[in-house]
Amino acid sequence: MxxxxxxxxxxxxxxxxxxxxMAASHKKENVKKGTVILKQEQVANEYYIxxxxxxxxxxxxxxxxxxxTEFFAENEIVIVPTSLFQRIPSQETLVAVTDAVxxxxxFEEFQQLYHSIPGFSEWGRLWFTHQLFATKQRSLEMIxxxxxxxxxxxxxxxxxxxxxxxxKQIASYLGITDTSLSRIRKxxxx
Amino acid sequence: MxxxxxxxxxxxxxxxxxxxxMAASHKKENVKKGTVILKQEQVANEYYIxxxxxxxxxxxxxxxxxxxTEFFAENEIVIVPTSLFQRIPSQETLVAVTDAVxxxxxFEEFQQLYHSIPGFSEWGRLWFTHQLFATKQRSLEMIxxxxxxxxxxxxxxxxxxxxxxxxKQIASYLGITDTSLSRIRKxxxx
DNA sequence: CTCATATCTTGCCAAATGGCAGGTAATATG
DNA sequence: CATATTACCTGCCATTTGGCAAGATATGAG
Numbered sequence: 001m002x003x004x005x006x007x008x009x010x011x012x013x014x015x016x017x018x019x020x021x022m023a024a025s026h027k028k029e030n031v032k033k034g035t036v037i038l039k040q041e042q043v044a045n046e047y048y049i050x051x052x053x054x055x056x057x058x059x060x061x062x063x064x065x066x067x068x069t070e071f072f073a074e075n076e077i078v079i080v081p082t083s084l085f086q087r088i089p090s091q092e093t094l095v096a097v098t099d100a101v102x103x104x105x106x107f108e109e110f111q112q113l114y115h116s117i118p119g120f121s122e123w124g125r126l127w128f129t130h131q132l133f134a135t136k137q138r139s140l141e142m143i144x145x146x147x148x149x150x151x152x153x154x155x156x157x158x159x160x161x162x163x164x165x166x167x168k169q170i171a172s173y174l175g176i177t178d179t180s181l182s183r184i185r186k187x188x189x190x
Numbered sequence: 191m192x193x194x195x196x197x198x199x200x201x202x203x204x205x206x207x208x209x210x211x212m213a214a215s216h217k218k219e220n221v222k223k224g225t226v227i228l229k230q231e232q233v234a235n236e237y238y239i240x241x242x243x244x245x246x247x248x249x250x251x252x253x254x255x256x257x258x259t260e261f262f263a264e265n266e267i268v269i270v271p272t273s274l275f276q277r278i279p280s281q282e283t284l285v286a287v288t289d290a291v292x293x294x295x296x297f298e299e300f301q302q303l304y305h306s307i308p309g310f311s312e313w314g315r316l317w318f319t320h321q322l323f324a325t326k327q328r329s330l331e332m333i334x335x336x337x338x339x340x341x342x343x344x345x346x347x348x349x350x351x352x353x354x355x356x357x358k359q360i361a362s363y364l365g366i367t368d369t370s371l372s373r374i375r376k377x378x379x380x
Numbered sequence: 381c382t383c384a385t386a387t388c389t390t391g392c393c394a395a396a397t398g399g400c401a402g403g404t405a406a407t408a409t410g
Numbered sequence: 411c412a413t414a415t416t417a418c419c420t421g422c423c424a425t426t427t428g429g430c431a432a433g434a435t436a437t438g439a440g
Contacts, residue, residue: 062336082323132322133272139329146252182389
């Protein structure tokens with residue numbers, strides 16, 4: 001029961017009781033493919049763990065093209081950190097790419113758990129640290145890797161994306177157009 | 191005396207004694223323009239606060255061009271977080287753009303202070319959070335703003351850069367070439 | 381199973397960007 | 411002050427990337 005939540009919050013300082021308490025605070029929600037979980041301009045009020053399915057975030061660029069900023073896979077935390085933790089409107093939109101199962105918790109309740117369970121704060125600190133490294137790493141890879149290599153890496157890390165997401169959305173995540181990605185795929189297949 | 195250090199670590203949970211202790215652990219270092227503070231491939235062992243001067247970080251892209259990843263101004267913390275906190279080789283190089291005054295502390299000692307002074311841990315948590323938001327924000331701005339607007343914003347936020355840094359290094363920070371930046375500047379001046 | 385829709389590929393052309401180099405200006409050095 | 415060096419601008423041309431659209435393929439709905 002709610003094993004997924006316990007597995008996400010693994011930390012040496014979190015006891016079984018802590019995990020039970022946290023798990024009990026998350027409510028299950030089924031969303032259909034295409035459901036908008038958080039809309040641009042809204043202030044995020046909920047925090048989600050993705051049990052199954054695929055979620056995507058995107059923004060609009062200076063020319064109003066839709067640019068994918070992240071793909072969220074199973075067992076990942078699905079939030080827009082700036083909006084949720086700074087209580088400001090989100091620049092990004094969250095949308096379910098496939099039917100998905102989410103475990104959600106209101107931000108208020110999340111905060112209470114966070115401050116009342118020391119191990120949870122510790123876990124949170126690690127999460128923020130890890131998140132910072134991942135974000136930095138992605139920025140660097142946009143510079144140091146070619147689009148081809150970024151594509152190969154994404155395919156390796158989240159192969160399930162290919163089965164559900166149009167190339168156009170993958171291309172924008174890689175910083176190129178669908179036309180270019182199509183040409184890259186042709187190159188690779190040789 | 192070492193007012194700069196105290197001002198950087200401002201936090202309600204840090205007492206005057208805490209700040210004194212922290213300040214006393216930082217050693218002053220004068221570096222000349224052009225000095226390499228951290229080299230690509232090295233594991234960072236020191237943490238710096240920049241009192242005066244300007245520092246730049248850069249990486250090499252897939253085509254071996256030097257790309258500026260950050261400009262550090264006075265009163266900022268000058269580190270490569272991934273290398274320092276994960277103890278792995280840095281992908282980025284840190285170099286003094288002008289003569290600079292740094293206050294440094296060995297990572298080991300930093301860790302000790304960090305874990306022994308509760309207010310310092312709290313401060314650190316805020317720093318990580320803020321750093322994550324800033325990094326995310328920069329990624330988003332590379333998408334949502336035009337190069338012209340990114341240039342205008344940089345000039346507004348860190349005007350001192352113009353006086354010391356060649357256009358080529360500014361251009362690479364903005365994700366364009368010096369040729370393009372030169373054309374943008376021409377446009378703007380009308 | 382069939383039809384409608386969405387996705388993907390590809391060729392053609394246009395536009396944007398970059399490389400290069402010469403000339404000019406600014407800065408640093410002795 | 412004279413000279414050397416570096417930085418900056420700009421015109422020319424090459425290359426890359428993107429927009430568009432048509433055709434091919436795959437997917438989904440009924």
